[in-house]
Amino acid sequence: MNDSLMKHSPAWTSFSYVSFGVAAFMVVIGLYMMPIDLWGKGYLAMGILMLLQTAVNVTKTLRDNLEAEKLIRRIDDAKTEKLLLGIKADEV
Numbered sequence: 638m639n640d641s642l643m644k645h646s647p648a649w650t651s652f653s654y655v656s657f658g659v660a661a662f663m664v665v666i667g668l669y670m671m672p673i674d675l676w677g678k679g680y681l682a683m684g685i686l687m688l689l690q691t692a693v694n695v696t697k698t699l700r701d702n703l704e705a706e707k708l709i710r711r712i713d714d715a716k717t718e719k720l721l722l723g724i725k726a727d728e729v
Contacts, residue, residue, distance in 0.1 A: 668681060
């Protein structure tokens with residue numbers, strides 16, 4: 638099975654975007670309604686943005702590592718197949 642052909646459905650992609658938008662809207666409304674001064678709201682907003690950024694970075698790093706492992710496995714499989722074909726050709 639070719640892993641590059643496995644894509645998310647449009648419904649799942651839309652759901653992901655909509656759920657992110659709803660969550661971001663709820664956080665903004667929560668910060669706006671929170672009974673603290675502007676400095677406190679700014680501090681919380683910066684913390685939320687940094688948390689979001691690091692979550693994206695961790696997700697990207699994990700995916701990049703997985704893709705690198707897949708590539709290394711594919712290269713190793715190709716080397717093994719080439720080695721086995723070479724041995725079979727020598728046996729004949």
